Amino acid sequence: FLETGEFSDLIIVCGNDRYRVHRLILGGRSNFFKVACNGNFKESDGEINLPDDDPAAVRKMIGYLYNIDYNPTTKQMPDYEDDVEAELSDTEYDAETRYRMRLFGAEFIERRRIKQLKELEWGGWQVGEPPLSPQLSLHAKVYALGEKYRIEGLKKAAKGKFESEIQSGNVGIDDFAEAAEEVYTSTVSEDRGLRDVVVKMIEQDILLLDHVVVREVMRATDFALDVLLYMSQEMRSRARFKDSPETVSLGVWGS
Secondary structure, eight states: OTTTOTTOOEEEEETTEEEEEOHHHHHHHOHHHHHHHTTSSOOTTSEEEOTTSOHHHHHHHHHHHHHSSOOOOOOOOOOHHHHOOEEEEEEEOOHHHHHHHHHTTOOEETTEEEEEESSSEETTEETTSOOOOSHHHHHHHHHHHHHHTTOHHHHHHHHHHHHHHHTTTOOOHHHHHHHHHHHHHHSOTTOOTTHHHHHHHHHHOGGGGGSHHHHHHHHHSSHHHHHHHHHTHHHHHHHHHHHSHHHHHHTOSOO
16 A cells, blocks of 8 residues: 555655555554644645654655564675675684674675675775665665654664664664764764663773774764773772672671
């Protein structure tokens, strides 16, 4: 019904996109749209305009409302066999090593690192420009829409895709930093869903802090504070134990 617009009784507009949708479906899966469809926020011409939202994220949200899931648009990697000749290293790398190396810009064919590409471009993709996936930030935007429009299932789906992609080894430094900024500027501090995911990435790979783009996000948001609080948990627990009245009375410290 979404593709054909058959029996549509409402239009959602975001940017240049117009969706001929159905009140019954939207209202049944979103508290916000339930209120809107009941008339409180309904436009007189049967349209709901979402001017402040990202069109790509809205597209995924609408897809979720109809299919209880959404499919991210993947950016295709070059077909190295047909379009470029890749010189590979002689060493095979395990999944963890591949992930760390990808963070620093190394690309792979299966388990072997690409040492050199003989042609300079493939389609719109330039050699030397990591083919970073834009999906991490998109998932963060979709997650924020789930909160804004009160669609808990959408938040859960976006978080799952966000976690899966961030652990996939296909995320570059710039993409990670962009996603972290999106997470920290589109969610409230009490919403730990995606914030905890990006914080734990620093614990998994502390060398992320060597990159200026990551530091810039930390300076501009609460990211740095969250990392500090998370990584100092054990130290603070020991300090609390040391200073507790029970510990002092037992003479555990300095006895």
